[in-house]
Amino acid sequence: MKISNELLRQVESDLGLNAPFIRGQKISIKHCWHFSTDGKRVDAMFFGERDFVAGMNRIYVVARRHRVIILAFALMDTHVHFILYGNFDDCLNFVREYLRRTSMYIQARRGDSRKLESLPVSYQEITDDIYLKAAICYTINNAPAAGLAWQSHNYPWSSGSLYFSRSGLWTSPVWTDPDRLPKLSTLTFRERRDLLHTHDEGLGDPRIIGNIIFPGEYVAYELVERLFKTDRSFHYFVCKTKDEDVEARGGEISQLTISLQEMRQNKADLCLAMFGTTSSRSLDTNSRLRLARTLRARYNSSPQQIARLCGLNYEEVKGLI
Helix, strand or coil: CCCCHHHHHHHHHHCCCCCCCCCCCCCEEEEEEEEEECCCCCCCCCCCHHHHHHHHHHHHHHHCCCCCEEEEEEECCCCEEEEEECCHHHHHHHHHHHHHHHHHHHHHHHCCCCCCCCCCEEEEEEEEHHHHHHHHHHHHCHHHHCCCCCCHHHCCCECCCCCCCCCCCCCCCHHHCHHHCCEHHHCCHHHHHHHHCCCCCCCCCCEEECCEECHHHCECHHHHHHHHCCHHHHHHHHHHCCHHHHHCCCCCCCCCCCCHHHHHHHHHHHHHHHHCCCCCCCCCHHHHHHHHHHHHHHCCCCHHHHHHHCCCCHHHHCCCC
C-alpha cells in the first residue's frame, strides 16, 4: 500500500514505529481502532466464494474514498473485523459504507432488502503496541478459531497471508513477485465493472490476482511488519493470542464446533427431510422451532448460531431450543 511521505511520518509517530524498545514497557498508540460487527445478528453476510470475492474487492473500492489505513481485516460468513488507523469518524464511516454496499450487493444478488441496515458496529480503541499486536492476530485468527482454516495464512478472505511473505522462495505464493501480476488497466471496461461492481473509473491501477484486487493494494502490511519487527515475533503473537485477550475489552467472536458452511448445509438437508423445502424462510415460527430443536439435538453447535440459521430471534426463543 502506497502512503505519502507526510502521512507516513505521522503514522510512524502515532504507531510508535520509531520508538526505542524497552523490555517490559508498552509503547503508546494513537488513532488506531478495532471495528467489528456482531456475528449473532445475521444468518450470513457472504454465502459463497463469489460473495467473498466481491467482498474483498469492495474493501478496495470503499477504502479509496476514505482517509483510513487498513492494518488487518477478516471477512467471515456472519461478521467482519477491521483494524484501522485514522480519525475515528473516518474509520467509522468506512465501515458503515462497506456494510451499506454489502447490503446493496445482497439485495441485488438475493433480493434480501436492507439486510444489514440496522446491524450495529462495535469498536475498541487501541492504545498500546502490545494490544495492537494482539488485535491484529485475533482478527486474522478468526478463521482458524472457527475451524475454517488450519492457520491464518491459509484463509483467503483476510489479510493473514500478507505478512512476512517474501518473493523468490519456493514456499511463497506467486503474488509476492509484483512483476507477475497484471494491472487493472489490462481489463476492458466491462471486465473492470464486473470485477468491482461500480461504474467509477477513478480507482487507480491496482494489481490483480485472477478476479481479486491484490489485498496489498489496500492493506498496509509493511507497517504491520515494522510493528512486529521480525517474522519470529509475528508468529509468536499469532500462537499466543487468545480470544479472551481481546474479548475482555468488549470484542466478540462466534465460536463454532462445526463450521457455518457445514451447518448451513445440514440445516438445508434436514429442512428438506422434515418440510419438503431447503429454505426455512417459508416456515412458520413453530416449524422453525422444530427445525432448531432437531439441529440442536443432532449437531454440536451453539444455540445462538442455530437460531440465526433458522431465522429466529435468539433472545425470544433461547429457552425453547
